[in-house]
Amino acid sequence: xxxxxxxxxxxxxxxxxxxxxxxxxxxxxxxxxxxxxxxxxxxxxxxxxxxxxxxxxxxxxxxxxxxxxxxxxxxxxxxxxxxxxxxxxxxxxxxxxxxxxxxxxxxxxxxxxxxxxxxxxxxxxxxxxxxxxxxxxxxxxxxxxxxxxxxxxxxxxxxxxxxxxxxxxxxxxxxxxxxxxxxxxxxxxxxxxxxxxxxxxxxxxxxxxxxxxxxxxxxxxxxxxxxxxxxxxxxxxxxxxxxxxxxxxxxxxxxxxxx
Amino acid sequence: xxxxxxxxxxxxxxxxxxxxxxxxxxxxxxxxxxxxxxxxxxxxxxxxxxxxxxxxxxxxxxxxxxxxxxxxxxxxxxxxxxxxxxxxxxxxxxxxxxxxxxxxxxxxxxxxxxxxxxxxxxxxxxxxxxxxxxxxxxxxxxxxxxxxxxxxxxxxxxxxxxxxxxxxxxxxxxxxxxxxxxxxxxxxxxxx
Numbered sequence: 001x002x003x004x005x006x007x008x009x010x011x012x013x014x015x016x017x018x019x020x021x022x023x024x025x026x027x028x029x030x031x032x033x034x035x036x037x038x039x040x041x042x043x044x045x046x047x048x049x050x051x052x053x054x055x056x057x058x059x060x061x062x063x064x065x066x067x068x069x070x071x072x073x074x075x076x077x078x079x080x081x082x083x084x085x086x087x088x089x090x091x092x093x094x095x096x097x098x099x100x101x102x103x104x105x106x107x108x109x110x111x112x113x114x115x116x117x118x119x120x121x122x123x124x125x126x127x128x129x130x131x132x133x134x135x136x137x138x139x140x141x142x143x144x145x146x147x148x149x150x151x152x153x154x155x156x157x158x159x160x161x162x163x164x165x166x167x168x169x170x171x172x173x174x175x176x177x178x179x180x181x182x183x184x185x186x187x188x189x190x191x192x193x194x195x196x197x198x199x200x201x202x203x204x205x206x207x208x209x210x211x212x213x214x215x216x217x218x219x220x221x222x223x224x225x226x227x228x229x230x231x232x233x234x235x236x237x238x239x240x241x242x243x244x245x246x247x248x249x250x251x252x253x254x255x256x257x258x259x
Numbered sequence: 260x261x262x263x264x265x266x267x268x269x270x271x272x273x274x275x276x277x278x279x280x281x282x283x284x285x286x287x288x289x290x291x292x293x294x295x296x297x298x299x300x301x302x303x304x305x306x307x308x309x310x311x312x313x314x315x316x317x318x319x320x321x322x323x324x325x326x327x328x329x330x331x332x333x334x335x336x337x338x339x340x341x342x343x344x345x346x347x348x349x350x351x352x353x354x355x356x357x358x359x360x361x362x363x364x365x366x367x368x369x370x371x372x373x374x375x376x377x378x379x380x381x382x383x384x385x386x387x388x389x390x391x392x393x394x395x396x397x398x399x400x401x402x403x404x405x406x407x408x409x410x411x412x413x414x415x416x417x418x419x420x421x422x423x424x425x426x427x428x429x430x431x432x433x434x435x436x437x438x439x440x441x442x443x444x445x446x447x448x449x450x451x
Contacts, residue, residue: 006328013318013335017342024346028353127424 036064042083043073048150050074050171063088075151075169096188097170099163101145103182104195104256105138105209106158126179135208137198139182145174191244192237194219196256199232206254213256219248263394265450266387270398272446276374277406279443283374287410288432290365297411298404300365305400307369308378310347311340312396315379316389329383336379337371344370374403410439 040060051072053059062068063084070084077096116125116132122144130136141159153167154174163174165188175183182197194213198205202214215233227241228248235257237248249257274280277287283304290300315336323329348366351359369375378399382392413435422431 005326006331009322009326009328009331010334010338014338017338021342021345024349028349030352 033064036061038087039064039084042076042080042087044076044080046075046150046171048075048171048173050173074171077169097172097185098165098168098188098190099170099172099174099183100186100190100193101139101161101163101183102193102195102197103137103139103160103180104211104258105133105135106160108158109210110134110138110159110208123177123179131180133208135198135205135212137180137182137196137200138209140180144177144179145183148173148177187239190237190239191242192246192249192257192259194235194237194256195258196234199234201233205233211254211256213252214254216253218251218253219257222247222251263391266391267394267398267401268450270395270400271402271405272443273448273450274399275402275406275443276378276399277403278440280377282377283372283403286365286368286372287407287436288429290368291407291411291414294408294411294415297407300368301400301404301407303365303369304372304374304403305397307340307344307347307366307372308375308396308400308403309393311336311343311375311379312382312392314343315339316382316392319383320389332380332383333376336376340375340379341370374399406439406443410436413439 040056043056043060045056051059051068051074053062053068053072059068059072063070066088070088071081073080073084074097111134112132113134114129114132116128118124118128120142122131122140122142125131125140125142131140133140139160141156141161143154143156143161145161146154146156150171150173151167151169153164155162155164161174161183163183168188170185170188172185175181175185180197186193196205196209196211196213198208198212200208200212202216205212206214213234215230215235217230217235219228219235220230224245224247225241225243227238227243228235229238230236235248237257246259249255249259270276276282277284286300286304291297318335318339319329319332323331323335344366348359351366378396382395385395387395414432417431417435426434
């Protein structure tokens with residue numbers, strides 16, 4: 001019978017608190033904003049944080065209060081932005097994004113400088129002399145981006161990460177984990193990309209990887225639209241200006257400009 | 260009066276919840292990246308410590324002791340503190356939205372904070388009376404704030420320092436926490 005009194009004490013206190021709380025809940029009810037709930041319902045709910053807010057709830061509140069633009073949701077893309085702008089009665093322009101790996105240094109194009117047998121992540125490998133590959137700018141291929149991608153659209157093929165353009169929603173998670181910083185967001189309808197991130201001088205870059213951009217500026221000269229710029233021995237194509245004529249890709253001696 | 264002051268100061272310096280009793284380490288490491296978040300978190304802790312002491316002390320003295328069931332204190336106090344924090348959260352949301360926005364996300368974290376439970380239990384091992392217990396709770400809360408804000412300041416400095424790669428992140432945080440705790444050891448003996 002020793003146990004009866006403690007049980008009574010704890011359960012009575014528990015019940016009293018429960019009843020008190022439920023009364024308090026009714027008494028101090030705060031009507032939650034319908035607008036916020038509507039906005040939240042429109043969002044995809046992936047909680048990826050690509051908008052810069054703490055999950056979809058935070059973004060919904062900011063949008064409903066007019067503090068954020070309705071086009072910040074990358075996974076939702078154009079459809080969500082349109083739905084949101086209809087809901088809020090504001091106009092908005094969107095360009096869907098997609099992530100691109102700017103490296104094409106697959107196993108047959110680069111050599112291994114050393115054999116890495118440590119922890120199997122790109123981050124760990126890149127701390128060891130900048131990674132095992134001869135090119136210190138390129139993809140390590142241990143797949144940190146593959147693990148982080150919530151949409152399973154990245155694979156490592158022949159030592160280089162490849163992003164499936166059709167599946168990618170442009171949330172940018174992969175770009176934030178890549179220790180080499182070689183994943184960037186481009187307009188989803190981009191035409192040509194320089195698949196190299198090596199900023200070393202031509203001869204050095206070429207030695208590291210047979211398909212490296214050597215900064216010869218042939219692509220810059222051949223482009224009629226001024227879309228290609230070579231800075232730091234590396235060509236970069238401006239998505240907005242590129243029309244997809246493909247002359248740069250033809251002119252490139254190391255074939256690092258790809259569709 | 261001097262007794263109350265002694266208890267208050269002891270709570271801040273010699274018997275600091277975090278740095279000498281090692282309670283509430285989770286927010287100490289988790290919410291100490293910026294000085295202002297550390298400050299709001301500690302404000303919430305002070306409020307909750309004070310109110311839970313106000314409520315749990317009479318329950319211990321007038322229900323558990325007469326019933327001879329002092330050993331129930333832990334489970335009963337957890338119940339009460341959890342409900343209380345919920346209640347405070349609701350009340351703040353209803354009547355003080357700005358304060359709710361400042362403390363909001365930290366209040367639920369405090370529900371299960373060991374420092375809050377610890378202080379309500381420690382009153383009885385020290386055999387304090389009601390008024391002394393209130394000052395003890397206040398002192399512990401302010402002590403919590405001192406430790407949090409000091410450490411947040413240290414961490415902000417660390418962020419811009421050039422730290423060897425092996426020590427970056429958590430290792431250097433723990434080392435500096437140890438050094439801050441050591442510095443509080445210097446207060447031993449001045450009060451209490």
